[in-house]
Amino acid sequence: MALETPRESVPDTSFPKQTLVSLLIFAAAWEALSHLAPYLGIPPFAVPSLMKIGRSIATITPLDIVVTLARVIGALIISFVLGVLGAMAMYRSQTLDNYLHPMIRILMAVPVVSWILFAVLWFPGVEFRIAFVLVVVCGPVFLVDSLDAMRGVSRDLRNMMLSFRPTTTDYFVKLMLPAILPSVFTSWKVNISLAIRVVTIAELVGAVTGIGHQLSVAQELFSVADVFAWTIVLVALLFLLEALVARIEHRLLRWRT
Amino acid sequence: MNGPPPISVRGLRKVFRQTTSGQSVVAIDRLDLTIAPKEVVAIVGQTGCGKSTFFDLMIGLDKPTEGTLNIGDHSPFADFDYFRGKIATVFQQDRLLPWRSALDNAKLPLELLRVPEPEQRERALKWLTRLGLGKFVNAYPHELSGGMRQRVAIARAFAVQPEILLADEAFGHLDEVTAAELRGEFLALARECGSTAILITHQLEEAIAVGDRIVVFGKSAKLLADIHVGQWDAADYGTLREAIQATLQSNAPDPRLTR
Numbered sequence: 001m002a003l004e005t006p007r008e009s010v011p012d013t014s015f016p017k018q019t020l021v022s023l024l025i026f027a028a029a030w031e032a033l034s035h036l037a038p039y040l041g042i043p044p045f046a047v048p049s050l051m052k053i054g055r056s057i058a059t060i061t062p063l064d065i066v067v068t069l070a071r072v073i074g075a076l077i078i079s080f081v082l083g084v085l086g087a088m089a090m091y092r093s094q095t096l097d098n099y100l101h102p103m104i105r106i107l108m109a110v111p112v113v114s115w116i117l118f119a120v121l122w123f124p125g126v127e128f129r130i131a132f133v134l135v136v137v138c139g140p141v142f143l144v145d146s147l148d149a150m151r152g153v154s155r156d157l158r159n160m161m162l163s164f165r166p167t168t169t170d171y172f173v174k175l176m177l178p179a180i181l182p183s184v185f186t187s188w189k190v191n192i193s194l195a196i197r198v199v200t201i202a203e204l205v206g207a208v209t210g211i212g213h214q215l216s217v218a219q220e221l222f223s224v225a226d227v228f229a230w231t232i233v234l235v236a237l238l239f240l241l242e243a244l245v246a247r248i249e250h251r252l253l254r255w256r257t
Numbered sequence: 258m259n260g261p262p263p264i265s266v267r268g269l270r271k272v273f274r275q276t277t278s279g280q281s282v283v284a285i286d287r288l289d290l291t292i293a294p295k296e297v298v299a300i301v302g303q304t305g306c307g308k309s310t311f312f313d314l315m316i317g318l319d320k321p322t323e324g325t326l327n328i329g330d331h332s333p334f335a336d337f338d339y340f341r342g343k344i345a346t347v348f349q350q351d352r353l354l355p356w357r358s359a360l361d362n363a364k365l366p367l368e369l370l371r372v373p374e375p376e377q378r379e380r381a382l383k384w385l386t387r388l389g390l391g392k393f394v395n396a397y398p399h400e401l402s403g404g405m406r407q408r409v410a411i412a413r414a415f416a417v418q419p420e421i422l423l424a425d426e427a428f429g430h431l432d433e434v435t436a437a438e439l440r441g442e443f444l445a446l447a448r449e450c451g452s453t454a455i456l457i458t459h460q461l462e463e464a465i466a467v468g469d470r471i472v473v474f475g476k477s478a479k480l481l482a483d484i485h486v487g488q489w490d491a492a493d494y495g496t497l498r499e500a501i502q503a504t505l506q507s508n509a510p511d512p513r514l515t516r
Contacts, residue, residue, distance in 0.1 A: 160352040163316045164366040164417070165341040174368065178356045255356045255397045 048225035056229035061214070065233060068203065068211040071127070072195045072241075075134030079191065082135065083142025084184075088172055090143075091150045108140045112198055116205055130202045130210075137198050138191045145187040149180035182256070185249040189242055196238045261420035261453040262329025264292040264315075269478075270323035271310050284310040286477040287324065297447060297454045299464035302474030303505055308457045311478055312425050315455065316346060328421060342370045345414035347443070349426040351406035353398040353413075359385060359405075360394040363412045370417070384412035388442065404435040411439065415446055422447050422454040428463065440466060461498050473501055475508045482514045 027050060033042075034049040048056075090097040115136055119129040153176060161175045203212020211230055218226035271285040284307040292298055302308050313319040314326050317333030317340060326332060331339050345366065353362045363381035372380070385394050388408040398406055407427065414422060424443065428436035440463060447454040458464050464471045465486065473482040481504050489497050500513040 156348070156350060156352050157354065159313075159316075159318055160346070160348060162318055163344070163346045164369050165317075165338055166369045170369050174365065175354070178354070181356070253356075255399070 045222050045224055048223075048228065052225040053228050053232075056223070056225040057232065059226075060229060060233060064210050064214050065237065067209045068199055069237065071130050071134070071203075071210065072192070072199050075131050075199075076138060076188070076191055076195055078131070079135045079138035080142050080184075080188070083139045083187075084146050084177075086139075086143045087146035087150060088176070090147055091176075092168070097147075104140050104143060107136065108144070112137060112201060116202055119202070120206060126207050130199065130207065133202045134195055134198055138195055141191055141194070142184075142187050145183055145190075146180055149183035150176050152183075153179045182253060185245060185253070188245050192241045192245065193238055196234060196241070200234065260451060261294045263294055264290075264326075264328050264421070264453065264455075266290040266324070266326050268324035269311075269314070269321055269326055271307070271314060271319070272322045273310075283477045285314075286479060288478050288480060290472065290480065290483075292453060292455065295448075295451055295453055297444060297467055297469040298456070298472060299467040299470070300455065300457045300472045300474060301459060301461060301464045301501065301505070302478070303459065306474045306476060307478035308459075308474055309425065311474075312423065312457055315421075315423060316344065342366070342417055343419055344421045344423065345417040345419035347407075347410050347414045347422070347424040347427040349429060351398070351403075351410040353406055353409055355398050358395045358397055359390055359401065359409045359412075362398070362409050363416050366413060366417045380416045380418075381412065384415045385409065387446070388412050404431055404439065407431060407439060411443055411446075415450065418450060419452055422450075422452045424454070424456040426457055426459065429458065429460065436463070437466070444468065461501055464501070465494055465498060471501070473504055473510075475505070479508075481505075481508070481510050484514060 030047065031050050033040075034047040034052075037044055037047045086100070090100055112133070115133045116129075119132045123129050123132060157175065157179065161171060166174065199210070200212035200215060203210040204216050207213045211234060215227060215230050218224075218230065266288055269285055269288040269290075270283070273282045273284055274280070275282060288311070300308055300311070310319070314321055315333060317337050320334045326334075328340070328344075333340055333344065353359075354365065357365065360378070360381055363385050364377040367377040367380060382391075382394060385391065385408075388411060390405060390408055390412065393401060393405060398409070401409065411427075427443070428440050431439065444454070444467060456463070456467055458467075468486055471482070471484040471486060472480065473484070475481040482501070484497070484501075486497075496513060500511040503511040504514065
């Protein structure tokens, strides 16, 4: 099941009928396949029935969800702060931008798996490894998006602000940061789905808690039902976080409507 | 406050290099101009005559290539922070911050000046009310009409109580009735505050309505005429208008302007 889903800018409280129907059709097809599996030469563990998946969902440990969620949110906040600070520095200094820009391009081109392997080889602590991987993957996205947004702030508004002679702090706090807020929210949405997917891979390697770890346990036990159950949890988590961000966005950007 | 300092421009030159062709463009060529304290001056000129460049130099956003532009003993560019709270500008477009209400927009410069919060509110409210926006202080810019937004921008400038007020085509994009009304209010308030006011415009009616003095810029901000409106009878304003028009068209002073 793909984790890519269209993102709504406004919190969507209604559940469209078509979505429900397509989900039901998928569930029915899955259930039918699970019963037909023995006749089709598919190993019985490969397509567990909905009952079995339901039982797996019932055994899900909330602690692992909390741990994964905490890792994602913590790392995203660190990435966000570092990204925006970096963007502010690069906005202020063209020289810094000239030196850092190529480095960031390279960072962004490195595959996630390489980062995970580097982290495992370099750092002893599990939490630090996971945080490192998430920050190094999400941070540059925040940085590049914020920098672009700052450069996009209209010259008219920048000159207006300058004409009142703000301090550097005021210039950023009162003009730049509010001006880039819409784009910051877009970055958050992109990064949340990125972080949820990356964190599970990072947890797959070496962690003893978290959803990624539970997934690796399920894989060792050949329990497709457990994998399925944890996947559903991940998708739900992603939707929940996105809805949360959309709600905050709606609130903070109400001057736009 | 001892009143605003005089503005003196000596041999001011501003040359731009075009990014694409690398050619130099002389926006302002050796301008000399003195503006007395509390004077209300209109600068007229055709598009591309260097008015806006002159304006950017006045605000201190740009550096003169040669010559000096001083307000009192200070240069708005070199002593940028010195002029915090001393210069306020009304721009061609309202340039309000869309995420701030009318009130918060009007008190923006006061926040930058570190004026205590209750006073910020009070001063912003006072000016918004004077400009007829008492009922709209909590409205966001997108909820206001063009004229109302420009009123907020004017309130924002006056809230500073600046020594120097600058207006760059501030009424140009409004309909004539609203523009005339706002221009009148702007001038009355400027005189009341005892600020030096410089208005840039391409509309001759506006320039003549402004009063004290009209400075006519030709190409590269060449000083074509410096008219003291007080020396003209209201009955001769038609001739004055035509003479300025002729001056702008021929890029040379019209003989009728010499008095």
